[in-house]
Amino acid sequence: MTCLETIRSIFKHLHWANQQILETLQKGEEENKHANNLFSHILHAEKVWFTRLKGKDSSHLPIWAEVTLESCEELVKQNNQNFTAFLSNLTNLELDQFVSYNNSKGTEFHHSIRDILTHVALHGQYHRGQINILLRAADLEPINVDFITFRR
Template sequence: METIRNMFEHLHWSNQRILETLQNTESENEQINRLFSHILLAEQVWLTRLKGSDSSNLPIWAEVSLKACAEMANRNNQYFKKFLSSLTDPALEQIVTYRNSKGIEFNNSVRDILTHVALHGQYHRGQINQLLRANGSEPVILDYIIFKR
C-alpha cells in the first residue's frame, strides 16, 4: 500500500511541476496543453471506474484551459488521496469491471489500475518534456528519486 501511496504523491508532485512550468512559459503550446489535460482527464476516468461508476460519457481528450487543468489536478489529487486513505492491502486485489470508451468490458485489479494511472501520466509527462525541449524550454525534472530527496 505504501508504494501505491508514494506513486500517487509523486504523480501529484509531477503534475504540479508541469503545471507551474506551463503557467510560466511565455507562449502556450496547444499540443503540450492537450497532453497535460489528457493526463488529468484520464485520471478522472479511472477514478470514476474505481468508484464503480460509468465513465463512458467522460472525455479523455479535450481542449481544457490551463486554469481548468490546475483545478482538475488539485481535485484529482484530493479524490485519489481520499480513495487511497480508505484502501487496504486486500482491497488492492479486488477486481473492477468497467467499460472503455468503445463500450468493451474489461476486468482489472485495483492495484493494476492504480499502477496504470501512475505510469500513464509519467509517460505523457515525458512527451511534454520532449515538446518543451523542442520549443526551447528546459524540461521539467520529474524523476522519482528527485521527488523523494
C-alpha cells in the first residue's frame, strides 16, 4: 500500500468515525452541549484545513462555533465530499508540496500536504476521544471509533 493509499484509507476512517459520533449525538435523549461543541469544532477545523489546502483564505471561517446537529450533519457530508475529491486527484509526488497559509492569528506557515492531512486526521481523533470521555461522564456508552474497528 502506498502512502497515498494509506492516507485515503485514514480519511475513509475519519468520515466513518464522524458518522458514528453524529449518529450517537443525534440519538441522545439529552443534549450534551459540550460534546456537540467539540464535534462542531472537529468539523469546522476540517473545513478550514481543506480551504487552506485549496490555497484559499480561511480567516473568515470559524474554528469554534456552536451549531446544531443538523448543521454538523451537513458539514460531515460536505467535508467528506471535499476530501474525497481532493484525495482522488492527488498524487504521491504532490504529498510533499508545501502549502502556505495564515493561521487564525494571521501568522503565516508553510507545511506539506502530507503533514496537513496527517494533522487533520489526528486532530479529529483526539477530539473524538474527548467526546467519548464526556459521554462516559454522562453515563453513556463511549463510541468505538478505533481505526481497526473501522477496518473490520
